[in-house]
Amino acid sequence: MASLAFAGIATKDSTMRIKFLAAAAASAALLAGCGLGAPAYPEFGQTSYRIEGMTADANGGAATQTVIYRDGPKLRVEAVLPNYGPATIVYDESTNAAYVLNPTGGSVAYAPGAPTATPAPAAPAATAPSTSAPTTTPPTTAAAPSVVQGATGIAVRIEDADAPQPLETAWAALGAGNARSTGRCEVAGERGREWTPKEAPAPGVERVACITEDGIVLRVTESGRTLWEATSVQRGQQDAALFGVPPGYQLIDPHAAAEQVGENLEQLDSVTGAPAAPQRAPDTRG
16 A cells, blocks of 8 residues: 555656646747847857968958958968968057058058059150250159168058958847857867847848857858858967067058159149149239
């Protein structure tokens, strides 16, 4: 009789336990549906790293190798730029500016629309139109400042808007309230979660990123096409020398170069007799 009573108690306890687990599961599902208890959104901007991977243009084209160094607000990108080729872009924290580095000292890439800084030969002196006319020699002008002798390279300043942004910037700006996780992922031996905007960035566009818990973007796809995928990740503080302009580099500001050209042209106009303003007719009245 005692054994039967014990069995009855055990049966009641088991039933209550099953009901409790079912209620807990239902509560967890409800919380997840409300955004509570969902996977934690990554923490961005706290991890220093070196990441290497392949980048592809959303409009097509072969993927190219890209290396990114990140240390707080400092960034270095070694990539292949369209219509230019291999390039290194750094964020110089000491001057709060971005530069394209060219170690060869030859032609320089500027931001779109900026003037070219390839040194131009000096303009030849103007020849006299006849033996009776005086000879006028205009001053020497150049399209841009020449490279300083002994410079080991050129650092061309670019607009902040033209500088590359860290991969995680857009996702950090999106925020947890505007993103949802679609599952787990693993890239280059690193584990993370896939995240997608709750609202598509454009009609028919689906963007998904595999991001680690500490905010490293491992892969980005857009409508099934892989735009970025890491092949190796190394965490840790990066050498400060990676993010500045190397010693011996000549700094060039394309806007300053354009202003200098404008001043030279004004000086040339004054020498050749081009009027700077409409001339007033002389007063012939007595």
